[in-house]
Amino acid sequence: MKLQRMNRRALALGALAVSGALALTACGSDDTGTSSGGSSAAAKPGSIKCDDAKGQLLADGSSAQKNAIDAWVKQFTAACQGTQINYKGGGSGAGVTAFTQGQVAFAGSDSALKPDEVTASKKVCTGGQGIDLPMVGGPIAVGYNVNGVDNLVLDAATLAKIFNNEITNWNDPQIKKLNPDAKLPDLKIQAFHRSDDSGTTDNFTKYLIDTAKKDWPYDGGKTWQAKGGQSASGSSGVAQQVKQTNGAIGYFELSYAKDGLKTVDLDTGAAQPVKATVENATKAISEAKVVGTGKDLALELNYGTKAEGAYPMVLVTYEIVCDKGNKAETLPATKAFLRYIASEEGQKILAEADYAPIPADIISQVRTTVESLS
Secondary structure (H helix, E strand, C coil), rough: CCCCCCCCCCEEEHHHHCCCCCCCCCCCCCCCCCCCCCCEEEEEEECCCCCCCEEEEEEEEEECCCHHHHHHHHHHHHCCEEEEEECCCCHHCCCCCHHHHCCCCCCEECCCHHHHHHHCCCCCCCCCCEEEEEEEEEEEEEEECCCCCCCCCCEEEEEEHHHCCCCEEEEHHHHHHCCCCCCCCCCCEEEEECCCHHHHHHHHHHHHHHHHHHHHHCCCCCCCCCCCCCEEEEHHHHHHHHHHHEEEEEEHHHCCCCCEEEEEEEECCCCEEEEECHHHHHHHHHHCCECCCCCCCCCCCCCCCCCCCCCCCCCEEEEEEECCCCCCCHHHHHHHHHHHCCHHHEEEEEEEEEEEECCCCHHHHHHHHHHCCC
């Protein structure tokens, strides 16, 4: 997924300690994110442990976390000047494939490894296997572009029908019922989904499956399954199409909802509709449970939460790496970079880039696991 200007936000550490966990790769191969400006959470000189990190580190995967990776790389390479990190951001599917084929030192994915992917990873992780380390969290925003409509509330069932091509016009009675005060036009809905295998698609459809199964009769996964609609590559591609098309709606990480793009408030069954914000996503992610075994820290998210102020359409991006059997030439740089992004300083940068830091109890497990990589 791609990048652009980052909204600066301060997230109180105290609030983070009591809230939960999160993360995000499955995005388009043409995603190239960049972080704009410097980070106010810039690492202090000497605070990043470079160890023996050197050379070029290749990585690929989730476009959802591309903006976060770019911000991290900027800080890390400034401190560890002998290291170059090339994160392609070609999408979760591409990242996992590159990892299981031994082409990258680590991959980013918005979905945990499947059993067959773990099996495939054993061929490149000598004596070990690929594991999931939750590192980035955040809300999946539903962006829309309808002239004259500045506030829009939708629920899971209505979203499912829109993206399943069953609600096709903006003045549909079901949308009107949720938005009695809005001036909804007689305008065709242009629903955009991902064309590439995407962890964002996986998490978006998991939300629909969990909360609107009757209206979303699909199995889910990284590949888009519903008929109809239009497609674009990467989160940045979907966001760009929504921005330039009157009547459009699409899903992407909050960090791509910039330059005036409006986002949907979710009617979750709570007293008030919930906005897509880092703080609200953190409330939902706080209910996540670690379901991975051994050193794997895959999470199970509660998409159906109705807690006040909790935005449940979230994703967590994992960094996928070998627990054992990492290549000797890339292990020092891999450990140093992962150690930094899991650190308190690394996680602070996330909130400034419209992502959610991983909850304290989970990120502490990540830090321990990073130190044990071999």
